[in-house]
Amino acid sequence: MGYSQGCSPIMGYHYGAQNHPEMKNILKRSMILLAASAVVLTALAILLARPLSAVFVGYDPELLDLTVRAFVICAVPFLLMWFNIYTSNFFTALNDGAVSAAISFMRSLVLPTVCIIVMPMIWKLDSVWYSLVASEVLAFFVSFGFMIGKRKKYRYG
Numbered sequence: 429m430g431y432s433q434g435c436s437p438i439m440g441y442h443y444g445a446q447n448h449p450e451m452k453n454i455l456k457r458s459m460i461l462l463a464a465s466a467v468v469l470t471a472l473a474i475l476l477a478r479p480l481s482a483v484f485v486g487y488d489p490e491l492l493d494l495t496v497r498a499f500v501i502c503a504v505p506f507l508l509m510w511f512n513i514y515t516s517n518f519f520t521a522l523n524d525g526a527v528s529a530a531i532s533f534m535r536s537l538v539l540p541t542v543c544i545i546v547m548p549m550i551w552k553l554d555s556v557w558y559s560l561v562a563s564e565v566l567a568f569f570v571s572f573g574f575m576i577g578k579r580k581k582y583r584y585g
Contacts, residue, residue, distance in 0.1 A: 440521040440523070442454065443523075455518070455585075462511070462514055466507050473499070474500050477503065497557075498557050505561050508565060515531055524582075527574050531567070531571050540560065543560075543562045544556070
């Protein structure tokens with residue numbers, strides 16, 4: 429989130445200056461950096477799920493197993509979450525608040541709510557954890573759609 433917010437003024441400056449090659453460069457480098465970071469952080473979260481969970485619930489083996497399971501499932505969205513956050517900030521930098529707000533609203537309220545309401549009908553208890561995964565995947569498609577759909581207008585792709 430911090431990286432995305434930090435890039436916004438730089439991207440906004442280059443957009444205002446009509447420096448489209450530099451916009452493409454920043455976008456490409458940001459995507460590579462954030463994707464690599466997401467893979468590393470997801471792997472760390474999965475590898476450290478048990479020791480970190482044990483700090484808080486190590487007193488109960490059954491609760492520890494449940495917590496580790498939830499921790500691992502909830503770490504998976506890190507693989508896509510960065511893209512959704514970056515895309516929302518990216519459109520803010522391009523002065524397209526409507527798209528930024530749409531992505532943010534869908535990602536933080538609409539999609540998680542729908543997933544939490546619908547998924548328990550299918551998967552029972554684990555649906556609470558999988559709803560986060562599903563909402564980030566769906567938000568990814570929304571974000572990706574805006575990135576593809578607006579690339580000619582803003583000339584970043």
